[in-house]
Each structure stands twice: as C-alpha cells, then as structure tokens.
Amino acid sequence: xxxxxxxxxxxxxxxxxxxxxxxxxxxxxxxxxxxxxxxxxxxxxxxxxxxxxxxxxxxxxxxxxxxxxxxxxxxxxxxxxxxxxxxxxxxxxxxxxxxxx
Amino acid sequence: xxxxxxxxxxxxxxxxxxxxxxxxxxxxxxxxxxxxxxxxxxxxxxxxxxxxxxxxxxxxxxxxxxxxxxxxxxxxxxxxxxxxxxxxxxxxxxxxxxxxxxxxxxxxxxxxxxxxxxxxxxxxxxxxxxxxxxxxxxxxxxxxxxxxxxxxxxxxxxxxxxxxxxxxxxxxxxxxxxxxxxxxxxxxxxxxxxxxxxxxxxxxxxxxxxxxxxxxxxxxxxxxxxxxxxxxxxxxxxxxxxxxxxxxxxxxxxxxxxxxxxxxxxxxxxxxxxxxxxxxxxxxxxxxxxxxxxxxxxxxxxxxxxxxxxxxxxxxxxxxxxxxxxxxxxxxxxxxxxxxxxxxxxxxxxxxxxxxxxxxxxxxxxxxxxxxxxxxxxxxxxxxxxxxxxxxxxxxxxxxxxxxxxxxxxxxxxxxxxxxxxxxxxxxxxxxxxxxxxxxxxxxxxxxxxxxxxxxxxxxxxxxxxxxxxxxxxxxxxxxxxxxxxxxxxxxxxxxxxxxxxxxxxxxxxxxxxxxxxxxxxxxxxxxxxxxxxxxxxxxxxxxxxxxxxxxxxxxxxxxxxxxxxxxxxxxxxxxxxxxxxxxxxxxxxxxxxxxxxxxxxxxxxxxxxxxxxxxxxxxxxxxxxxxxxxxxxxxxxxxxxxxxxxxxxxxxxxxxxxxxxxxxxxxxxxxxxxxxxxxxxxxxxxxxxxxxxxxxxxxxxxxxxxxxxxxxxxxxxxxxxxxxxxxxxxxxxxxxxxxxxxxxxxxxxxxxxxxxxxxxxxxxxxxxxxxxxxxxxxxxxxxxxxxxxxxxxxxxxxxxxxxxxxxxxxxxxxxxxxxxxxxxxxxxxxxxxxxxxxxxxxxxxxxxxxxx
Numbered sequence: 001x002x003x004x005x006x007x008x009x010x011x012x013x014x015x016x017x018x019x020x021x022x023x024x025x026x027x028x029x030x031x032x033x034x035x036x037x038x039x040x041x042x043x044x045x046x047x048x049x050x051x052x053x054x055x056x057x058x059x060x061x062x063x064x065x066x067x068x069x070x071x072x073x074x075x076x077x078x079x080x081x082x083x084x085x086x087x088x089x090x091x092x093x094x095x096x097x098x099x100x101x
Numbered sequence: 102x103x104x105x106x107x108x109x110x111x112x113x114x115x116x117x118x119x120x121x122x123x124x125x126x127x128x129x130x131x132x133x134x135x136x137x138x139x140x141x142x143x144x145x146x147x148x149x150x151x152x153x154x155x156x157x158x159x160x161x162x163x164x165x166x167x168x169x170x171x172x173x174x175x176x177x178x179x180x181x182x183x184x185x186x187x188x189x190x191x192x193x194x195x196x197x198x199x200x201x202x203x204x205x206x207x208x209x210x211x212x213x214x215x216x217x218x219x220x221x222x223x224x225x226x227x228x229x230x231x232x233x234x235x236x237x238x239x240x241x242x243x244x245x246x247x248x249x250x251x252x253x254x255x256x257x258x259x260x261x262x263x264x265x266x267x268x269x270x271x272x273x274x275x276x277x278x279x280x281x282x283x284x285x286x287x288x289x290x291x292x293x294x295x296x297x298x299x300x301x302x303x304x305x306x307x308x309x310x311x312x313x314x315x316x317x318x319x320x321x322x323x324x325x326x327x328x329x330x331x332x333x334x335x336x337x338x339x340x341x342x343x344x345x346x347x348x349x350x351x352x353x354x355x356x357x358x359x360x361x362x363x364x365x366x367x368x369x370x371x372x373x374x375x376x377x378x379x380x381x382x383x384x385x386x387x388x389x390x391x392x393x394x395x396x397x398x399x400x401x402x403x404x405x406x407x408x409x410x411x412x413x414x415x416x417x418x419x420x421x422x423x424x425x426x427x428x429x430x431x432x433x434x435x436x437x438x439x440x441x442x443x444x445x446x447x448x449x450x451x452x453x454x455x456x457x458x459x460x461x462x463x464x465x466x467x468x469x470x471x472x473x474x475x476x477x478x479x480x481x482x483x484x485x486x487x488x489x490x491x492x493x494x495x496x497x498x499x500x501x502x503x504x505x506x507x508x509x510x511x512x513x514x515x516x517x518x519x520x521x522x523x524x525x526x527x528x529x530x531x532x533x534x535x536x537x538x539x540x541x542x543x544x545x546x547x548x549x550x551x552x553x554x555x556x557x558x559x560x561x562x563x564x565x566x567x568x569x570x571x572x573x574x575x576x577x578x579x580x581x582x583x584x585x586x587x588x589x590x591x592x593x594x595x596x597x598x599x600x601x602x603x604x605x606x607x608x609x610x611x612x613x614x615x616x617x618x619x620x621x622x623x624x625x626x627x628x629x630x631x632x633x634x635x636x637x638x639x640x641x642x643x644x645x646x647x648x649x650x651x652x653x654x655x656x657x658x659x660x661x662x663x664x665x666x667x668x669x670x671x672x673x674x675x676x677x678x679x680x681x682x683x684x685x686x687x688x689x690x691x692x693x694x695x696x697x698x699x700x701x702x703x704x705x706x707x708x709x710x711x712x713x714x715x716x717x718x719x720x721x722x723x724x725x726x727x728x729x730x731x732x733x734x735x736x737x738x739x740x741x742x743x744x745x746x747x748x749x750x751x752x753x754x755x756x757x758x759x760x761x762x763x764x765x766x767x768x769x770x771x772x773x774x775x776x777x778x779x780x781x782x783x784x785x786x787x788x789x790x791x792x793x794x795x796x797x798x799x800x801x802x803x804x805x806x807x808x809x810x811x812x813x814x815x816x817x818x819x820x821x822x823x824x825x826x827x828x829x830x831x832x833x834x835x836x837x838x839x840x841x842x843x844x845x846x847x848x849x850x851x852x853x854x855x856x857x858x859x860x861x862x863x864x865x866x867x868x869x870x871x872x873x874x875x876x877x878x879x880x881x882x883x884x885x886x887x888x889x890x891x892x893x894x895x896x897x898x899x900x901x902x903x904x905x906x907x908x909x910x911x912x913x914x915x916x917x918x919x920x921x922x923x924x925x926x927x928x929x930x931x932x933x934x935x936x937x938x939x940x941x942x943x944x945x946x947x948x949x950x951x952x953x954x
Contacts, residue, residue, distance in 0.1 A: 019840065023837055094831050096832065
C-alpha cells in the first residue's frame with residue numbers, strides 16, 4: 001500500500017500550483033481551473049486520510065460534497081466570466097475592476 | 102327565567118359575550134366588508150348588531166332582577182351580580198413589589214351597570230336607526246356610510262366595555278376606546294380641516310384627563326393593592342394614610358438651593374393630604390376630561406363638528422356621562438375625602454353656571470345644545486359631589502333621553518334645512534330658521550317635550566332629576582373621617598350647600614331661557630331662511646337636484662318646483678326615535694319620582710345595593726327646608742326662564758335681546774365668543790407648549806443636526822476615504838490578502854499551541870484549573886510545584902484540582918503540546934481571598950492571571 005505521505009506530497013504540490021496559478025495568472029478561465037486544482041488537492045487529502053480508517057467514510061463523503069460544490073462553483077464562475085466578456089470584450093480578471101474605490 | 106339562569110349561571114355569565122360581541126362583530130364586518138355589502142347590508146348589520154345587544158342587555162337586566170329577588174333574604178347579604186371572567190390578562194406588582202395583583206379581563210353586571218347598559222344599547226339603537234336615514238345620502242361622507250356605522254358600532258362596544266369592566270384597567274380600555282371613536286366620528290368629515298382639528302382637540306383634551314386616571318390607578322395599586330372594584334372597596338382603609346406630595350424629595354440645605362429655601366420657606370412647607378384626596382382629585386381630572394367639566398370642557402362644543410347622530414349618542418347621551426359613572430362606581434373612594442367631594446360639587450355647579458351663560462348667546466342650534474350638555478353634566482357632578490349618587494345618576498338617565506331627543510330633533514331640523522340651504526353653518530344657524538313647526542310637526546312636538554323636560558317643567562323627567570339634585574345639594578353634609586385622634590378632618594362649611602343650591606337655581610333659570618330661546622327661534626314665528634335658500638337654489642342648480650334626490654325616498658318632492666324648496670318633515674326612521682325618546686323624556690321621571698310622591702322610588706331602590714352604606718358619611722339634614730319648599734324655586738326657575746324667552750323672542754320678536762346687545766356690546770361679544778376661554782388657553786397653555794416645541798425644534802436643527810449629525814458624518818467620511826484606498830477592484834489583490842490572512846490564522850491556531858486556562862471556584866478552597874481545548878493538544882501539568890511536572894508524559898487530561906488555603910496564592914503551570922510537537926507554557930495564579938466572611942466564600946472570585954511564555 002502506498003504510504004499516506006506520498007498522497008500528501010502530491011496534494012501539497014497540486015495545492016501550491018493552484019494557489020500560485022490563481023494569484024499570478026490573469027485569465028479568468030485559467031484562474032477557474034486553478035480553483036479546481038485547489039479543490040481537488042483537498043479532495044485527495046480527504047480520501048487519502050480516509051484510507052487510514054477503513055470503517056469510516058466521512059472523508060469520502062466530504063470529497064463528494066466538495067465535487068458537487070465545485071461543479072456549482074464552476075457553473076457560476078463560467079457564467080460570471082461570460083458576463084464579464086460581454087461587458088468588456090475580454091476575460092482578463094484585472095480589467096474587471098468596476099468596484100474599484 | 103329558570104332555563105336562562107341554567108344556560109347563563111351568574112358566576113359565569115356568558116351572555117356578556119353576546120352583549121359585547123355583537124357590536125364588535127358589526128364594527129368588524131361593516132369596517133372590512135362594508136363597501137361590498139352595500140348600504141342596505143350595512144344598515145341591516147349595524148341595526149341587528151346593536152338591536153341584538155339591546156335584547157341581550159334586557160335579558161341580563163331581568164335576570165339580575167330575578168337574581169336579587171331570590172337574594173333578598175336578609176339585609177346583610179352581599180349584592181348579587183352577574184360575573185364573567187374572560188381570561189387572565191397580566192399581573193402587576195403592588196406596594197413596592199411585595200405583592201402581585203392579577204389583572205383579569207373580567208366583566209360584572211351589577212345594578213348600576215345594568216341601567217347604563219340599557220341606556221347605551223337602547224338609546225344607541227334608536228340613534229343607529231335615526232342615523233340610517235340621516236346619513237343615507239350624505240354628500241360629504243364620500244362613500245363612508247359603512248365607515249360611519251363601523252365607528253358607531255365600535256363605540257357601543259367600547260362603551261359597554263367601559264361600564265361592564267370589573268376593574269379600572271378594563272374600564273380604561275373602554276375609556277380609551279370611546280375616546281378613539283369620538284375622535285374618529287368628530288373628524289368623520291375629515292376633508293374639512295376644522296372638523297379634523299376639532300377631533301384632535303377632543304382627543305388631546307381627553308389625554309390630559311386620562312393622565313389623571315392613570316396616576317390614580319398607580320396610586321390605588323401602590324396603596325390599596327388592587328384595581329378591581331371589590332379590591333378597591335376593601336382596600337379603602339389604607340387610603341387614609343397621609344402622603345407628602347410637596348416638596349418632591351428633600352429640599353436642599355446648602356448652596357443656591359438652600360438660600361432659596363431659606364428665603365421663601367412657605368413655598369417648601371410640606372403638603373401632606375391623605376392618599377384618598379390625591380386619588381380622588383386624579384380620578385376627577387379624568388372625569389373632567391371625559392365629561393367636559395371646567396377646565397377641560399373646551400373640546401365638547403367643538404365636537405359638534407361631527408354628524409348630529411354622533412353628537413346625540415356620544416357627546417350627549419353616553420360617552421360624556423362616563424365621568425359621572427366613574428364617580429358613582431368609585432363613590433367609596435371619593436367619599437373618603439370631603440375635600441374631593443366639595444371639589445367635584447363646586448366644579449360641577451361652576452360648569453353648570455358657566456356653560457349656561459355661553460348657551461344664552463349662541464346662534465348655532467348645535468352649539469346651544471352642546472353648551473347645554475356641558476351645563477347638564479355640571480348638574481350631574483353637583484349631584485354626585487354632594488353625595489346624592491343615585492340622584493346624579495338619575496340625571497344621567499333622564500338626560501340621555503331628553504338630550505338625545507333634542508340633538509336628534511336638531512338633526513332633523515338641519516336635515517330639513519338642507520333641502521334649501523347647502524351650507525352646513527347656515528343650515529344650523531337659528532337666525533335662518535323660524536316657523537318650522539308648520540313643516541316639521543313631529544320634530545316640533547318632540548323637541549318641545551324635551552325642552553320642557555330639560556327646563557324642568559313640573560313632573561317631567563328633567564324636573565324630578567334636577568330637583569332631586571338641587572334638594573340634596575342644599576341639605577346634605579359630608580362628614581370627614583377622623584384618622585388621628587383630635588385632628589379634625591376638613592369638612593365643607595355650612596353655607597356651602599345653600600350656595601351650591603343658589604347657583605344651581607340660577608343655572609336652571611338660564612337653562613330654561615336658552616332652551617326656549619332655541620325652541621322659539623327654530624319653530625315659532627316666520628321662516629327666515631328664504632333669502633339664503635333662494636340664493637342657494639339659484640346659485641347651485643345642481644344642488645337643488647341633489648336635494649331632491651336626497652329626500653326622494655320619503656316620497657315628497659314638493660320642493661322640486663319653485664325657486665326655494667321648503668323645509669320638510671324627516672322620514673319615519675328619523676321621527677320614530679324622536680317620538681320614543683320624547684315619551685321617555687316626559688315620563689322618564691316616573692322611574693324615580695322625588696317629592697315623596699312614591700314611597701320607594703324605583704331607580705333609587707334599584708341602585709340601593711350599589712351605594713350601600715354611603716349614609717355613613719352623607720348626612721341629610723332633615724330639619725332643613727322640605728323638598729317641596731326647595732322645589733318651588735326650581736319651578737320658578739322654569740317659569741322665569743321660559744317666560745323670559747317667550748317675552749323676548751315671541752312677544753317682542755327678539756327686540757329686547759337686540760337692545761341688550763347694543764347696550765353692552767363688549768359683554769355680548771365676550772359671551773358670544775365663549776368668554777374667550779379658547780383664546781386664553783391658546784395664549785397660555787398651548788402657547789407654552791408650542792414655544793417649548795419651537796425651542797426643541799431649533800435645538801434639533803442647530804445642535805443635533807448641525808453639530809452632532811455633521812460630526813458623525815465627517816467621521817464616517819474620513820474613515821471611508823482611508824479605507825477606499827484598499828478597495829482596488831483587482832481580484833488578485835483580494836485573493837493575495839486572503840491567502841496572507843489564512844496563513845496568519847494558520848500560524849496562530851495550528852502551528853503555535855495556545856496555553857490558556859480558566860479557574861473555577863468549587864467552594865471551601867477547592868479550585869479547578871481547566872486548560873482551553875485545541876485540535877490534537879496534549880497537556881502536562883505542574884500543579885504541585887512550578888518546577889516539577891506532576892508526571893513527565895503529556896496526557897489528554899485538561900484540568901487539575903487543587904486545594905488553596907485562605908490568603909494563599911498558588912501558581913499552576915501547564916505545558917501544551919500540539920500535533921507538530923511544539924510546546925507552549927502557560928501559568929495561572931490561583932488566589933483565595935483571606936478575610937472572606939462566612940457564607941460569602943463562593944461569591945469571592947479568585948484573581949486570575951494567565952500568560953504565554
């Protein structure tokens with residue numbers, strides 16, 4: 001059996017890539033994908049830890065919930081991206097600054 | 102009767118629900134669905150509601166009669182009343198919080214209440230019936246026919262609550278309810294600003310009186326400990342203690358205040374009347390507001406702005422007598438203080454006299470009746486003020502009939518005048534009337550009968566009631582109660598009674614004069630309204646049509662053709678109540694004939710149990726002049742008044758009156774302007790309140806708005822300017838800040854273990870120190886000595902117990918380790934207070950100190 005640390009390292013790397021991507025990239029679509037990376041890294045830790053307790057399914061249940069929420073989030077996020085594109089003819093997040101000051 | 106008392110047992114008299122519920126239901130249905138019901142439906146609803154209530158009241162009355170017939174076994178037996186407790190309302194604490202008095206929504210029907218109920222629902226029904234015709238085509242009501250009857254039914258409901266409530270708070274509910282309905286109905290034609298103002302005036306004048314009633318309630322609760330009738334009656338003994346009302350608190354002894362006290366010591370002399378006097382005066386303030394006595398009478402004449410049936414029902418027959426009812430109801434409180442009784446009598450007779458003088462000069466027929474009502478209410482208070490409660494109440498009873506009849510007659514006249522004159526002020530002006538008996542025979546006859554009654558024509562109802570009051574005013578004397586041995590309580594001087602009698606006779610003379618003046622000006626002589634009617638007919642052709650439509654129902658359209666339509670008799674729905682009321686006005690005296698005509702006057706005997714034992718304090722001087730002798734000036738008052746009016750207005754066609762006004766124009770103007778009391782109030786009380794309001798408005802404008810509001814605004818704006826810089830609108834910055842914040846939180850809560858502990862005092866030197874929990878935390882305690890841990894290993898034990906001697910301080914150390922094997926140490930000092938008095942150890946909290954190293 002693969003030790004749990006391996007999973008944690010993979011999840012940590014995924015989370016780092018997602019966070020850095022979300023902070024540095026300016027394309028809304030890429031940022032959304034980064035958010036998915038963040039969520040899925042958390043999912044990975046959840047199911048990995050759950051493997052340590054075979055008679056308990058809380059981690060897996062949580063992972064399912066996260067997947068469902070992520071789907072909803074993606075739908076809303078894409079809709080917002082589409083609306084911003086109609087308004088500004090671009091999907092760059094730093095150009096969406098209507099609420100400045 | 103047997104069956105009835107099985108259905109409605111006296112202790113759980115559910116018929117009350119019918120008596121009260123029907124008018125409430127009528128008000129609800131007419132108020133909510135009235136527009137959809139249509140006028141016929143509204144009429145049916147309103148009349149059946151009040152009619153049903155009347156029948157139920159009659160049933161209740163006869164059941165009470167039967168009940169008391171059974172109960173008349175011995176003199177000492179308690180009074181039998183019908184009771185119904187609906188629900189428990191709330192509890193109030195009494196006398197400094199030592200006890201509680203339950204306030205129940207409970208109703209009781211005793212002898213006094215039963216008569217009031219019959220008057221309210223009986224006269225109320227007649228006036229409802231009258232109003233259906235009077236208001237049918239009212240052009241000013243603006244589709245408000247249902248609104249009018251909803252208010253009228255609501256009024257009857259509130260008035261019934263007032264008289265049936267078995268405690269002061271419940272009476273107060275009705276008291277406020279009738280005040281509200283009065284306000285709504287005075288301002289019924291609200292589009293006219295004067296009417297709306299009159300409504301407000303009535304409401305505010307009544308508020309002043311209500312203030313007195315509320316204070317009286319508080320005092321009764323604090324000293325007597327109860328607010329229901331039985332409780333107040335049994336608690337009267339404790340109302341005799343003295344209470345200091347002035348000065349409030351202790352006067353200062355030093356500084357500027359002390360200097361003032363030394364300069365005018367008489368101003369700070371303590372005033373200590375007994376509680377009963379204060380309560381009585383406060384109650385009477387309430388009565389003066391509701392029953393339009395000096396100084397709060399000013400609202401009642403203005404209240405005539407409402408529709409005439411309202412004037413008849415609310416402002417003559419029922420609501421304004423609530424004050425007299427309250428005095429009768431709480432006579433045992435009033436009688437405790439002869440001073441209060443004298444005040445009531447004096448204010449009563451002063452009002453009777455004062456209002457009568459104003460009535461002499463008024464030209465508006467409703468204004469004459471309004472001042473006459475104020476004057477008659479004064480007579481009632483004179484009666485109850487001298488301890489003649491059943492006589493005063495008898496005047497309430499007879500006045501309800503003849504004054505309602507007079508007002509409805511006036512309404513009929515105004516209704517007739519409206520045929521030709523569409524201006525409401527002109528159609529009420531007696532100078533435009535005259536000779537109306539030709540067209541309004543029924544109205545004339547009933548008005549005449551009521552005139553005789555109010556003026557005191559021998560053996561009419563008003564004669565008996567007024568004569569009884571004046572007789573009692575002359576011969577009764579109210580004795581004070583000696584609280585302390587040797588201290589003689591205040592009593593009215595011996596000339597007080599005869600003085601009241603004299604003023605009463607003068608007022609009665611004036612009453613006869615102005616009532617017959619009104620009668621002669623309205624119904625005798627020649628009709629003087631042609632000029633105005635003609636102008637109206639030519640100027641407003643559409644109005645003439647309207648007038649025809651108005652009275653087409655009655656089937657007489659004789660005023661269709663011709664330049665000025667003649668006045669006409671009213672439809673049967675208006676004349677029938679007039680006739681019934683006139684019959685009662687003439688023969689109502691037979692219920693309680695004085696002058697020893699009857700061995701046991703019916704009403705007095707009936708009310709006997711209510712006013713039981715009042716003879717203890719009210720002494721009738723049987724050696725004084727006899728009732729027959731004292732009745733003679735009363736008859737003379739009628740002859741002089743009515744004869745004077747006949748001489749002035751019939752034989753000389755008003756010439757002496759005109760000569761008089763030309764001789765002393767200033768006096769005439771003064772009386773016509775009602776002694777300019779309204780102006781006096783405007784310039785003093787109202788002026789003071791308004792200037793206070795102006796000052797407050799200026800303060801609000803310049804200080805609150807100008808400084809405080811601006812300052813807060815500036816502060817917020819300054820913060821906004823600073824915080825705006827952070828609102829960059831760039832999502833990345835927000836995200837970065839969020840990540841940074843999460844990192845800080847993570848460092849603090851996850852990476853760094855938190856060592857916190859709280860101390861619980863278990864009593865007698867035992868303390869428990871408990872560390873705050875955290876995810877994956879383990880603890881190592883140093884409870885015995887700070888340097889040596891209790892055990893080397895970390896454990897999940899979160900708390901330790903320790904024993905501390907008095908005055909001792911113990912240091913407890915705890916090492917907290919988290920999941921990352923990082924450790925923090927916290928220290929708590931536990932101190933037990935040394936000189937703790939016995940029993941208070943628990944309360945003494947230890948000094949707590951925690952620190953992170």
